[in-house]
Amino acid sequence: MGxxxxxxxxxxxxxxxxKAKLIAVSKLQSIESIGFAYxxxxxxxxxxxxxxxxxxxxxxxxxxxWHFIGHLQSNKVxxxxxxxxxxxxxxxxxxxxxxxxxxxxxxxxxxxLLQVHIASEETKFGLDETELDTLIQNMKEHPExxxxxxxxxxxxxxxxxxxxxxxxxEFKKLKSLFEKYAGIPGFTELSxxxxxxxxxxxxxxxxxxxxxxxxxxxxx
Ligand SMILES: *Cc1c(COP(=O)(O)O)cnc(C)c1O
Numbered sequence: 001m002g003x004x005x006x007x008x009x010x011x012x013x014x015x016x017x018x019k020a021k022l023i024a025v026s027k028l029q030s031i032e033s034i035g036f037a038y039x040x041x042x043x044x045x046x047x048x049x050x051x052x053x054x055x056x057x058x059x060x061x062x063x064x065x066w067h068f069i070g071h072l073q074s075n076k077v078x079x080x081x082x083x084x085x086x087x088x089x090x091x092x093x094x095x096x097x098x099x100x101x102x103x104x105x106x107x108x109x110x111x112x113l114l115q116v117h118i119a120s121e122e123t124k125f126g127l128d129e130t131e132l133d134t135l136i137q138n139m140k141e142h143p144e145x146x147x148x149x150x151x152x153x154x155x156x157x158x159x160x161x162x163x164x165x166x167x168x169x170e171f172k173k174l175k176s177l178f179e180k181y182a183g184i185p186g187f188t189e190l191s192x193x194x195x196x197x198x199x200x201x202x203x204x205x206x207x208x209x210x211x212x213x214x215x216x217x218x219x220x
Pocket of ligand 1: 025027048069070157193194195196210211212213214
C-alpha cells in the first residue's frame with residue numbers, strides 16, 4: 001500500500017477547515033510515494049531520521065519544506081541546519097544551544113519547537129512543565145546562547161490509547177501551555193496530532209498535524 005490520493009484530498013480539506021497545516025510524515029516511505037504526494041501539491045514533509053532525511057533531501061525537489069520530527073542527537077544537528085524548515089522535537093537546552101551554534105556558523109536562524117511530554121506513557125521524549133519553564137526562562141536570561149534559533153511554539157504526542165478522553169485531556173494540557181507562552185514573538189505553532197488522533201488535535205487548536213500512515217499506508 002502506498003500513497004492514497006483520495007484520503008489525502010479528504011484529510012487536507014479537513015485540516016484546512018481548521019486553518020492548520022498538514023505535515024506529510026514520509027519516514028520509511030519511498031521516494032516514489034513522496035513524489036506522488038508532491039505531484040498532488042504537498043510541500044511539507046516530516047522525517048525522523050537524519051541519514052534518511054539527508055538522502056531524500058538530495059533526491060527530491062528543492063521547494064520541499066522538510067520538518068525534522070524525530071529525536072535529534074546533538075552531534076547530528078550540523079547536517080540538517082543548512083536546509084531544515086522546522087525542528088519539532090527539541091527537548092533539551094543543550095540541544096537548543098547546539099542548534100543555535102550550528103546555525104550561527106552558517107548565518108541561518110533555525111525555527112524550532114520545544115517538545116513537551118504530555119503522554120502518560122514513560123517512553124516518549126519531551127520536557128515536563130517545569131523543565132519547559134526553566135528552558136524558556138534561560139533563553140530570556142542568556143539570549144546570546146540562542147541567538148540563531150527562532151522559537152516558534154510547542155510540539156507533543158498524546159498517549160497511544162483507545163481512551164479518547166485521555167487523548168483530549170493531553171491535547172488540552174499542551175494547548176494551555178502553548179497559550180501561557182503566546183506572548184513570545186513568533187510563538188505561533190502548536191504541532192500536535194497524528195493519524196490516530198489528528199481530529200482531536202484539530203479540535204483542541206493544533207496548527208500543524210503530522211500524518212504518516214493514513215496518507216502513505218503502513219511503513220516498511
Ligand atoms: C511517525 C510519527 C508521526 C506520524 O505517525 P502516523 O501514526 O503514521 O501518522 C507523527 N509524529 C511523530 C513525532 C512521528 O514520529
